[in-house]
Amino acid sequence: MSVAENLASQVERPPELRRQWTRGRILGHALVGLWILLGIGLVTYLFGAWNPALFERYLPLYWSGLQVTLALVGASMVIGALLSVPIAYARMSSNRLLNSLAYAYVYFFRGTPLLAQTFLVYYGLGSFRAELDAVGLWTFFRDAWYCGVFAFSLNTAAYQAEILRGAIESVPRGQWEGAESLGLHRLQTMWKVILPQAMIVALRPYGNEFILMVKASAIVAIITVYDLMGETRRAYAQTFDFQTYIWAGLIYLSIVEALRHFVDWVERRITVHLKR
Amino acid sequence: MDSVWTLLSFGPKGWSDDIAYGVLVTISLALATLPIGLVIGFFVAVAKQSSEPSLRMAGNVYTTIFRGLPELLTLFVVFYGGQIAVGQIIRFFSPGTVVEINSFVAGMIALGVVFSSYCSEVFLSAFRAIPAGQYEGGYAIGLSKGQTMRLVVLPQLIRIALPGLANLWLNLLKDTALVSAIGLPDTLRQAGIAARVTKEAFLFFGVACLVFLVLAMISSVGIHAIERKVGSSGVTR
Numbered sequence: 001m002s003v004a005e006n007l008a009s010q011v012e013r014p015p016e017l018r019r020q021w022t023r024g025r026i027l028g029h030a031l032v033g034l035w036i037l038l039g040i041g042l043v044t045y046l047f048g049a050w051n052p053a054l055f056e057r058y059l060p061l062y063w064s065g066l067q068v069t070l071a072l073v074g075a076s077m078v079i080g081a082l083l084s085v086p087i088a089y090a091r092m093s094s095n096r097l098l099n100s101l102a103y104a105y106v107y108f109f110r111g112t113p114l115l116a117q118t119f120l121v122y123y124g125l126g127s128f129r130a131e132l133d134a135v136g137l138w139t140f141f142r143d144a145w146y147c148g149v150f151a152f153s154l155n156t157a158a159y160q161a162e163i164l165r166g167a168i169e170s171v172p173r174g175q176w177e178g179a180e181s182l183g184l185h186r187l188q189t190m191w192k193v194i195l196p197q198a199m200i201v202a203l204r205p206y207g208n209e210f211i212l213m214v215k216a217s218a219i220v221a222i223i224t225v226y227d228l229m230g231e232t233r234r235a236y237a238q239t240f241d242f243q244t245y246i247w248a249g250l251i252y253l254s255i256v257e258a259l260r261h262f263v264d265w266v267e268r269r270i271t272v273h274l275k276r
Numbered sequence: 277m278d279s280v281w282t283l284l285s286f287g288p289k290g291w292s293d294d295i296a297y298g299v300l301v302t303i304s305l306a307l308a309t310l311p312i313g314l315v316i317g318f319f320v321a322v323a324k325q326s327s328e329p330s331l332r333m334a335g336n337v338y339t340t341i342f343r344g345l346p347e348l349l350t351l352f353v354v355f356y357g358g359q360i361a362v363g364q365i366i367r368f369f370s371p372g373t374v375v376e377i378n379s380f381v382a383g384m385i386a387l388g389v390v391f392s393s394y395c396s397e398v399f400l401s402a403f404r405a406i407p408a409g410q411y412e413g414g415y416a417i418g419l420s421k422g423q424t425m426r427l428v429v430l431p432q433l434i435r436i437a438l439p440g441l442a443n444l445w446l447n448l449l450k451d452t453a454l455v456s457a458i459g460l461p462d463t464l465r466q467a468g469i470a471a472r473v474t475k476e477a478f479l480f481f482g483v484a485c486l487v488f489l490v491l492a493m494i495s496s497v498g499i500h501a502i503e504r505k506v507g508s509s510g511v512t513r
Binding site: 022024025027028029031032034035107108111112113114115116117119120123124125126127128214215216217218219221222229232233236242245246248249252253256257260 | 323326328329330331332333334337340341343344345346347348349352353356357360446450451452453454456457464467468471475476477478479481482484485488489492493
């Protein structure tokens with residue numbers, strides 16, 4: 001055994017500090033305890049309020065409401081994504097007229113409440129019933145669900161256009177120049193060089209937009225669409241049982257959390273090559 | 277049939293006075309919610325960046341819940357749930373009283389918790405942008421924890437967080453429209469009443485949208501002024 005090793009094993013260290021009960025630690029434990037108590041309270045409330053007749057009656061309705069919500073969000077997101085491409089193109093173009101038109105569109109839909117936009121479509125377009133009838137669009141705008149999809153698509157198109165523009169502009173100019181020097185066509189450059197890099201940047205904002213849409217979709221309940229929120233409102237109005245809202249909250253919360261973790265997982269997967 | 281200008285006048289046949297009242301309600305609700313949200317959001321952010329795991333957890337649970345629930349649902353839960361809860365407490369003392377929660381207060385609470393949970397995220401990322409040396413420097417010249425926070429960290433924090441907070445303010449302004457669903461006579465509800473009475477829905481909901489646009493524009497001007505004042509644009513770090 002060498003001298004150095006011998007010495008190292010005999011070194012006297014100060015004793016490990018015990019973790020003390022600082023004010024922060026006490027407060028933290030108290031708050032976590034409060035959350036746990038609230039959780040237990042919620043579970044006991046739901047357990048005490050357990051009512052098989054209620055479930056038998058409303059479970060299928062909640063299920064159909066959930067399907068309406070997801071269909072509405074899915075349809076709006078897809079239509080919005082399609083609409084966002086020309087808007088983002090116009091926003092980035094050097095044509096002054098095109099640029100300002102797209103800017104006005106985005107500013108209007110981002111600057112006003114989605115609820116007001118939905119009202120404008122659902123109630124407001126009713127003012128033009130004769131004109132809409134003449135072009136055969138009245139059957140479309142008479143239906144609350146279609147109006148919801150219409151308003152939501154226009155709204156999310158504005159947000160998605162900004163996401164797309166930000167992501168494309170985040171790709172350095174050198175990428176365009178490099179592709180050009182290789183003789184790639186502009187569309188090829190966009191498709192094969194720029195978009196793959198832009199989509200990594202855009203993934204998180206797109207995920208957030210999806211989550212925001214799921215949450216915002218609750219407002220179509222106000223224009224009489226029976227989505228998850230609409231079914232909840234109907235169930236509460238018929239039974240005055242508060243657990244209807246609690247169940248809806250739990251469902252929304254689990255959808256949002258699942259989506260959030262899914263986006264995290266996808267991001268970890270597609271950025272593996274960037275980690276060092 | 278009255279002309280558009282009669283409908284939009286301030287006179288007995290016009291609706292502008294009603295809508296102006298609604299705008300007042302919208303603005304006061306947003307302004308009343310802002311300080312609550314900022315204060316709660318700040319303390320939640322402090323909890324989330326602390327070294328104590330239990331505090332971090334408590335803060336994260338708060339954000340997860342109130343960012344995950346739809347704003348409208350939070351509003352209804354506060355409005356109806358609050359009514360039931362307060363009612364039961366009061367009936368315990370004096371049976372037979374009927375309780376009704378003020379929709380303004382319900383809106384303030386619901387929007388406040390939603391705003392604060394987003395706000396805590398903005399503050400949290402601002403906290404992370406402040407190097408540890410700032411705290412250490414504060415302690416080294418003999419400032420207490422509270423003084424370091426107040427005199428050294430907070431001024432920088434606000435500067436960094438300002439753009440994010442400005443965004444949240446614009447969102448808050450738009451979210452106030454939701455309180456029309458629980459009967460508070462805000463801009464959108466007043467426009468809805470006008471639309472129902474006059475059968476000019478497109479006109480009045482269009483006016484409501486324009487009101488919100490104008491409020492957003494005024495806010496942008498105000499935010500720019502504040503940013504110039506605290507020199508936010510000058511800081512490049």
